[in-house]
Amino acid sequence: MSVLVVGLSxxxxxxxxxxxxSVVGDDLPGLLLLATDAPHVxxxxxxxxxxRVELYAVVDKFHGGVEDLTGLLAEHAGxxxxxxxxxxxxxxxxxxxxxxxxxxxxxxxxxxxxxQVLGQARSALRVAQETGAAGTLLNDLFQNALRVGKRVxxxxxxxxxxxxxxxxxxxxxxxxxxxLAGARVLLIGAGSMGxxxxxxxxDSGIAGATVANRxxxxxxxxxxxxxxxxxxxxELPAALxxxxxxxxxxxxxxxxxxxxxxxxxxxxxxxxxxxxxxxALPRDIDxxxxxxxxxxxxxxxxxxxxxxxxxxxxxVAAVRRISAEEVAAYLVAQRAAxxxxxxxxxxxxxxxxxxxxxxxxxxxxxxLDPQVREELAQTVRRTVDKLLHAPTVRMKELAADEGGHAYxxxxxxxxxxxxxxxxxxxxxxxxxxxxx
Numbered sequence: 410m411s412v413l414v415v416g417l418s419x420x421x422x423x424x425x426x427x428x429x430x431s432v433v434g435d436d437l438p439g440l441l442l443l444a445t446d447a448p449h450v451x452x453x454x455x456x457x458x459x460x461r462v463e464l465y466a467v468v469d470k471f472h473g474g475v476e477d478l479t480g481l482l483a484e485h486a487g488x489x490x491x492x493x494x495x496x497x498x499x500x501x502x503x504x505x506x507x508x509x510x511x512x513x514x515x516x517x518x519x520x521x522x523x524x525q526v527l528g529q530a531r532s533a534l535r536v537a538q539e540t541g542a543a544g545t546l547l548n549d550l551f552q553n554a555l556r557v558g559k560r561v562x563x564x565x566x567x568x569x570x571x572x573x574x575x576x577x578x579x580x581x582x583x584x585x586x587x588x589l590a591g592a593r594v595l596l597i598g599a600g601s602m603g604x605x606x607x608x609x610x611x612d613s614g615i616a617g618a619t620v621a622n623r624x625x626x627x628x629x630x631x632x633x634x635x636x637x638x639x640x641x642x643x644e645l646p647a648a649l650x651x652x653x654x655x656x657x658x659x660x661x662x663x664x665x666x667x668x669x670x671x672x673x674x675x676x677x678x679x680x681x682x683x684x685x686x687x688x689a690l691p692r693d694i695d696x697x698x699x700x701x702x703x704x705x706x707x708x709x710x711x712x713x714x715x716x717x718x719x720x721x722x723x724x725v726a727a728v729r730r731i732s733a734e735e736v737a738a739y740l741v742a743q744r745a746a747x748x749x750x751x752x753x754x755x756x757x758x759x760x761x762x763x764x765x766x767x768x769x770x771x772x773x774x775x776x777l778d779p780q781v782r783e784e785l786a787q788t789v790r791r792t793v794d795k796l797l798h799a800p801t802v803r804m805k806e807l808a809a810d811e812g813g814h815a816y817x818x819x820x821x822x823x824x825x826x827x828x829x830x831x832x833x834x835x836x837x838x839x840x841x842x843x844x845x
Contacts, residue, residue, distance in 0.1 A: 410451060412505045412546060413471065415478040415497060416463030419519045419690065422496035424710070428691045430486040430493075432457035440464075440485055441542040447481065449473035452544040454537040454551060456512070458529045460519050460690060465509070467546045475499055506739055509550065510732045513558035515567060519690055519709050520574050521725065522567035525601065527558040550739075557735040565727040575605045575688065578707055579613075579656070582684040585705035586653050590614035594635075595652035597645070597666070598659035599627040602688055606656050607634040619648050649674035655685040657693035665693040675701055745805055748817040752801050754826050759793045 417430060432440055432455055444453035444466060452467040464482060468474025483493045500508045508517070513530050515522040534551040537543035543551070561567060583589045594615050596606055599622040610618065611634065618637030621644065622628030628639035640648050642665075649655065649670060659665055666685065671694075675683055680703055687694040687708040699706035767786050770777070804816045820826070 410467050410469055410546065411471065411474075411502050412465065412550060413468045413474045413478070413502075414463055414465045414500045414505045414508060415475060415482065416456075416461055417482075417493075417496045417498070418461035418463075418517065420517070421498055424690065424692060426488070426493075426496060427460075427462065429488060430462045430482065431691070432462060432485065436485065437536055438540045440481065441537055441540045443481055444478065445542045447477035449477050452537075452547045453542045454533055454547050456530055456533045458526055460517070460526070461512070463512075465505070465547060465550075467544065471501060503736075503740060506550065507732075507736050509554045510557055510736055510739075513554040514561045514728050514732050515558070516725065516728060516732070520571050522570035522728075524562055524568060527555065527562070530558070531555055553735070553739050557732060560735075561728045561731050564731065566724045567728050569724065571602065572605055572609065574709075574712055575602070575609050577712055578686045578688060578709075579606075579609055581711065582654055582656070582686040582705065582707045585684040585707075586682050588614075589654070591616045592653040593651060594618045594637075595621065595648050595655045596631065596635075596637075597621045597655065597657040597693065598689070599624070599631040600658065600660065602658035603631050604634075606658060606688070607631050610635055615654075619652070621645050621648055646670060646673065650677035653681075653683065655683075655694075656688065657685070658688040659693055661689070661691075661693060663691075664695045665689075666695060666698065668695045668697045671695070671698040671704070672701060675704060748804055751817040751820055751826065752804065755801065755820060755824055756797065758824060758826060759797055763789050763793055 417427065419427065422430075437455055437457070440455055441453050444450050444455070444464060449468045449470050450466045451469065454465045456463045456465065462482070464478045466474060466478055468477075479490070479494065479497060482488075482497070483490050486493065509530075511517045513527055515524065515526055518526055530551065534543060534548070534555070538548065579589070583592070586592060589610070590613075592615050594610060594617070596603055596610075596618060597620075599620055603620070603622075607618075607620075615635070618632065618635035620628040620632040620635075620637055620639050621642055622631070622639065623642055625639050625641055632639045645665075649666065650673075652674075655666065657665055671685075682703050682705070684705045684707070685694050685698060687706060690709055692708060694706055694708070696706070696708075698704060763786075766789065767782075770782070770785070800820070804820060807816045
């Protein structure tokens, strides 16, 4: 069995396609169940975020697994295969591990280093566990990825990149209205990104701020930073009309600022220059708003050059180093775990042989002194242990290399081990419960 991922992200597909392929709410458990019912899939986890839709699976055949997962994605999204497949990427075994660790560390996000993906991956694993779709292999893989994600955020400054994206976006949007000094700002969304925006606007010289959020209490906390006022989302039309700059960063799945709402607001504003900064993915602001007269829309797509690794310097380098170390350690542990059942089965075979020979000794010499019998038994066991020690230790060392499983197969053939007994040992060693 091998681990496979089939997915699409902001790197491989346009936002419009990602929006159609996203998996939310009640669709997630259903897709997981369909995945595990597929002919070549044994386990599955679906990671669906603003930036990506990915199906991780344990498969028995590479091509069969790819076909199963691709078909499920296309069917779920209602996208024809010939339209979807050019935007898909596929990773297998070691590359799957590298990719997942990179994703959870925030290296593959549109806003490099964002921490939200860590919680999204944790939630994806939890749903897969609850539906019974995540088994031993994927649970272990995701648990390790989550641990690494927490480590890089604790040990590096990768979180700072979010602030850099916000700062550049504000600069570009503000340029369209002659600067931030004296501007009236509407901030839509009071999550972590909203907090970064508020911090960036402090001491910027804005004339006033309004924070629109689904929860007024959270909106009030962000508004207090800017000496502004919170409003409910149903008050958005009036707030739009009263703004010079709109910054939107919610987690909504649809457009928060529609074309009709923007057109009405711009008419109420008398057609003055208006800037909107969309820091959400999927987009909060209908892209057609940019076509309105005297309106400038800046989105994450427009900030692409900030997202290049070179712009993040030492922080990205540090995260990449940690991720590479952790990937290597994980792969070594997995390879060792694969040969462990063979070692256990070999030692069990040796133990059975010793027990059988001692039983034969008891039959032939029933009157043997118990003390002598025990000394003979200890001698035989020590001899067998010493004979097995070097080859089993060496096999574990060789198993750390790629292709190391071949040594376990060779040992199975040389000692005529029963493959079913090896598999039984492997299954017995698997944990019965998983955690998130």
